[in-house]
Amino acid sequence: MIVLAGGLTLVVAAWPLPHAAAAPIWIITQLVTVGVATYALTRREALHRSGWWVLLASCGLGLASGALHVVPADALSDAAWPIALAARSALFVMGLILLLGVRRAQPADQNLLDAAIVAAGLAIVAWAFLIQPWLGKEPPDGRYTGMIACFGALDLLLLSLLLRIVTIPASRTPTMLLLALGAAVVLAADLSSITRVSRDGLDGFQPGGLVFTAWQLCGVLVAAAALHPSYGVGYRRIDGGTEDVLPRARFVAFVAVALFAPVVPVIGLVTSGLVPQDTLPALVGAAVLTCILLVLLVVRLGNFARLAFRRAGAMNVQSAALMVQATVLQQALDDQHALQKELAHRALHDPLTGLANRALLAERLEQVLLDSARGPGGLLLIDLDGFKDVNDTLGHPVGDELLVRVGRRLRVAAECADTVARLGGDEFAVLLTETDADRCRQVAGRIIEVVRDVYPLAERQVCLAASGGLLILDLERTEPAEALRDADLALYAAKEAGKNQVVEFSPRMRESRMRHAELAASLRAALAADALTVLYQPIVDLRSGQPVALEALLRWRTADGRDVPPSQFIAVAEEIGLVLDVGSKVLRDATAHAALWHARHDVAVSVNVSARQLASPAFAADVLSVLADRSLPPGALIIELTETVLVEAAGAAGELAHRTLTTLREHGVRIAVDDFGTGYSSLAYLQRLPIDILKIDHSFTATLDSPSERGQRFVGAILGLGLSLDVPTVAEGVETPRQAALLRELGCPLAQGYHFARPCPPEGVLDYLSTPVALRASLT
Structure with missing residues (x-):
């Protein structure tokens, strides 16, 4: 790893340098490569050592050619360096051939087939990159033709060896892959230089060219391959086996019988004197021919018997294997059919109830x-x-x-x-x-x-x-x-x-839902475009007429000038999950405006909060963070919640909301119950939850104009409840002087409504706060 990293560093460092400065680095690199490879070959055992020695010779030739650096450029022929590179390339190719043992790797016929395939493939490459570019042009300079042919042939051999290393698993050892990488680098550089020969001459093969850098990299990779632990492993696998033959003793016995059978009658006839002497040659010749025929028949029949036996055995094995496979296949088909039925049932039925899905x-x-x-x-x-x-x-x-x-x-x-x-x-x-x-x-x-x-x-x-x-x-x-x-x-x-x-x-439901969908889409767009506005309505002290707080009221006017009631679009925001974004906008805007008003006029701001906001674990932290960013004291903020939200917070499922309200109140934020009397009739939450203000719903305030005193008594009861709990009460929806007067008589401390002021934009709040009480009364 050290040799590889160091060598690559030297090569990369020498690449951009001028020839005179790069030559010593190049020689040092080649010297280290030869030394490391020599050490590996002399100290370690390996198969195919001859191939490694030839590779070492290739590196040594690269080092020896370094002597050309001391010869003046004018004294050297243009072909000197290409010849040295070609000789080194030839040795490198020969070394790879010896390492791979190409000649002995496969039978001759298969080897010829592989050679033909590789030759055809390489011929296509040569045609595409070497011959075809010159078609239709002037032939290259005759001085370069031999050099191109030489390097082309060597590169074709190098490519075939590279393919053999990569495609044969037995050859893909780390050592051989390092050598293959070196071959690939040299091959790419050669092909690049060859394609430029017709244009630039032999400059691509001169010092400082791409080919020289490639051979330096190749030398470093040869050294790394020689040092790798996989060095010395064989790079081919020779499979072999013995062929079954007829037992020798039985074959000899059959041949002896074949020879003995026709010879014995002839011997008997000759010894008995029954055969004339002149017919003896004919009998002997017939016997010999018969013996030859019988021997051939024995051999032939033996071959047939052996072949039949082998085929019968193979067929028995195949038959047994087919029977097993058939059994396994049938079982697999049965299992697959059952699985398909099960999957089809599961795909169309609910796994819990068994009903259709x-x-x-x-x-x-x-x-x-x-x-x-x-x-x-x-x-x-x-x-x-x-x-x-x-x-x-x-x-x-x-x-x-x-x-x-x-x-x-x-x-x-x-x-x-x-x-x-x-x-x-x-x-x-x-x-x-x-x-x-x-x-x-x-x-x-x-x-x-x-x-x-x-x-x-x-x-x-x-x-x-x-x-x-x-x-x-x-x-x-x-x-x-x-x-x-x-x-x-x-x-x-x-x-x-x-x-x-x-x-x-009924069809009207579809129309209503479509309007709802359109409203939801418009609300999303309005929120994204910051088209929702916040107005403020003062909460005044009924005795002095001075404003003590301002309630933030969200309003939305569509692009066509239509005002959408808050009760309508807030419900839509709740349904489509935008209420958190809407509530966050109101809180940010209200606290930003309140920072100025509180500093000048000591008024608080009241913000309505939804159940989803209160259920967020981060709500209290977010509120306190906004107050800190605005430099607004917590006492200047009032959080308004409906009775429904508070009753849920008082239950077992609302422990998080209870903790959130308690945390805010401990920091000084006040909690108000909005629309009191219209929600749940339970009063348990008034004892359990931290509440600072009760706001009487406007529907009860409206009854004060009725001739009946029932409304007054009901409002008085709520005021009495707030007084007994030491909780100030705000009467909402005060629209007439009579309502304001009756509330003062009943002891209501605070009120809000059109009688005092209508909701106004932020720029009108300062004018309202700066106007004297008497003048405000005359204006309303």
Whole structure:
């Protein structure tokens, strides 16, 4: 590794240098290469040592040619350096031939075939890169023709040896791969130089050219190959074996019998004197010929018998192997058929309930809708109400058991259905065929009733209900995707209408959903373009009339000038998952504006927060970070939450929200309950949660204008509750002087509404705060 790294460093360092400066580095590199290779050859044993000695001679010739550097350039022929390089290349090729043992690697006929293939391939390469470029041009200078032919022939041999090393696994040892890399470098340099000979003459083969750098790299690689542990390993594998022959003793016995049989009668006739002497030559000749014939027949029959025996044995082996393979194949086919059935069932059925899955429902729905001779039918989508609470409180295994029981009930309740499927999660579907509309409605109602029940699970009584969306499949429907979409719209309408019921699809649902989708897309675009604006409405002290805080109110005016109510687009933001981004925008904008107002007028800013924001583990840290960035004290921020959010935070599932509110309040941020009295009637959260302000909903404030005193008593009760808890109260929606006067009489400390000021943009807030109270009263 050291030799390889050091040698490559020297070569790379000498490459860009002028010839005079590079020559000593080149000679040193060759000297180190020869020394390392000589050390390896004299100290280590190896096969094919003759090949290594020839490679060493090639390196030595490169070192010896260094003497040409001391000869003045004018005294040297242009062909001196190319001749030296050609001689070194010839020795390198011969060394690789000896290392590979090419002549003995394969039988002669196969070797000739391989040679023909390689020759054809190399001829194509030579034609493409050497001959074809000259076609149609003037022939090259005659001085270069011999040099081109010499290097071309050597490169063809080098390429064939390189291919042999790479393509024969037995030759791919690390040592041989290093040599192959050296051969590849030299080959590339030679081919590049040859292609320039006709244009630049022999300059490519002069010192400093690409060929010289390539041979230096090759020498370094030869030295590294000689030092590698795989040096000395054989580079070819000779497979051989003995051929079965007829046993020698039996063959000799058969030949002896063949010789003895025709000779004995002749001997008997001769010794008995029954044969005249003049016929003896004829008998002997006939006997000899017969012996020869019989011997040949014995040999031939022996060959036939041996061949037949071998073929019979081979056929027996093949027959046994085929029988085994046939048995194994049949078993594999049986297993594959069973596996295919199992996979097909799994692909089209829900693994938990065994019902059809979404794919099978879509397939059967398509078959039904494309059948022109079909009758009426219906598609019912079912969603379990409150199933998420089961998973959250009792765990997913209990939830899975509940789904299995619901699936069984659906099979029984929808016995006339074509398909009962589980689409995923707690959503199911029932496909009714050949059933009129009234019958579809009856079946859908019965299914919802059957599902609605108490399920004993995990020693608990779980109450479950379901919502359904029904689509009547009239004969005009042909698209399965549209049918599923419309049924899903009906299901969505059922859940929006209060759940635990079936709602039948009507075209207006599609129109409503399309408007909803358009609103969602417009909201995304508005948020991306920062088209949502924040207005501010003051919260005033009813006794002094001074503003103590400003509530941030998000507003959206579309590109066509239409104002979208917050109740509408906030709900859309909740549904499409943008409420966190919307809430973050309001918080950032409000705190940025409040930093200026609080410093000058000591007013706070109140920001509404959604349940999703409060459920984020990082919400408290984000709020405190924003306050720190704005240099705004925590006491200048009020977080407003609805009763619904607070009651959820007071429950067991809202521990994170409870910790978040507690953390914010400990840092000085105040917590306000918005729209108090319109949410849950439970008052437990007022004791458990950190609350600083109660905001009476505007619907109660509006009752103060009624002649009846019932509204006043109700508002007074809320004010009394806040007073008893030492929590200040804000009356929302104060629009008339009478409402403001009655609130003062009832002891309400704070109020907000159009009577005091309408929501205004940030640039109008400073003017409002700077206006004296008396003047503001006259303006309103």
